[in-house]
Amino acid sequence: MSNSYIVVGQGLAGSILAYELLRQGHTVTVIDKDSGAGSSRVAAGIYHPLVFKRTTLTWKYEVLFDFLETYYPELEKELGGKFYHPMPYLRYFASQGERDNWVNFKEQDEYKPFLGDDMDESPVEGVTPTFGVGYVKRSGWVDTNLLLDLFRIYFIERELLIEDNFDYNLIEFREGKVAYKHLLADKIIFAEGYGVTQNPYFNYLPLKATKGQVLTAEVNGLVEDGIINRKVFALPLGSNQFKVGSTYEWQWEHNEPTPELKLDLETKLAGLVDLPFKTLSHEAGVRPSVTDRRPLIGLHPQHPQLGVFNGMGSKGVMMAPYFAKQFSDWLIGLGELDKEADIKRVNYELYFSKLLFQTRKE
């Protein structure tokens, strides 16, 4: 059955979801304010299966990996561009403890497909392996800027994109459908990233956004076919340019890049590479992270004409394709929504009763 959807937000989440809905034969309109400042525009786009801090595997790594490794190459063919770059990820250990962890885990069955041997010698010129280096076998990066540009062209060519700041006050519920300005749809799905905090229907969701900053630096003589990391990553963009990052800030005054964090990234880059470098640009974005580190997907508890596809945190590249497919299937009655990703896990009633309680006290 074909339905009509409005998707709000053309970041990684909204773009891939809109594309999946179109593939199912639905009518889709995408509304995006084209601020150019979304998280996906700043993201390094790296994917790998580890949480380095704890040397643990990320949630659902197996299914997410299997899915993304076929999804992006197929999408490249459809959109006509090269944005998927599988490449090794070299983890230069910052301490002996990190290396011991690596050695310990790499022999375990579930880690074997992902963790390579640890080495004393650096496979890369210009990086000193103080505590050795290990490499991640299945990893790489997606050029999210190029991907979003190609999606934008795809939507514009099909006359599906409206460049506008979505105004939540103009939503009208009409006999099981939802109207917005001149549009009438079966559902509006919100994928505004951090912008969901301004959405009166979904601002009860537990978004614990984190600001992040990245640099683009020119480094001559550094390897260009692998991502290197020690306290900071350097991702090869080509032509001796590297994306360097990223920071995690849980409290911040504004969404712009700051000189303090620029200096912090430069200091860390100087600790990673023994080569001179020049900073070319500096950007900041806000990740739509969630307290329990799981996506926020589903329909509004009182208005099923409204849905949400958000909460990709720092793993949008891995999560968005798999969950866009799962969500679009579920919307037509196929399969199930992952219980850990479903917004049903958030207690809507409790949020509003607390709000009411607070208002009464004031």
Ligand SMILES: Cc1cc2nc3c(=O)[nH]c(=O)nc-3n(C[C@H](O)[C@H](O)[C@H](O)COP(=O)(O)OP(=O)(O)OC[C@H]3O[C@@H](n4cnc5c(N)ncnc54)[C@H](O)[C@@H]3O)c2cc1C
């Ligand atoms: C510094 C940094 C580094 C990162 N590195 C990585 C990485 O290496 N790997 C990885 O997987 N992830 C990374 N991420 C996280 C990644 O960016 C996110 O997981 C993902 O891009 C989120 O996509 P999104 O579409 O949900 O949100 P966004 O990209 O923020 O997109 C939301 C879109 O909605 C639009 N919008 C919002 N409100 C409205 C409105 N009212 N009306 C119309 N449009 C609206 C915005 O303009 C934007 O285009 C990084 C993030 C940052 C900040």
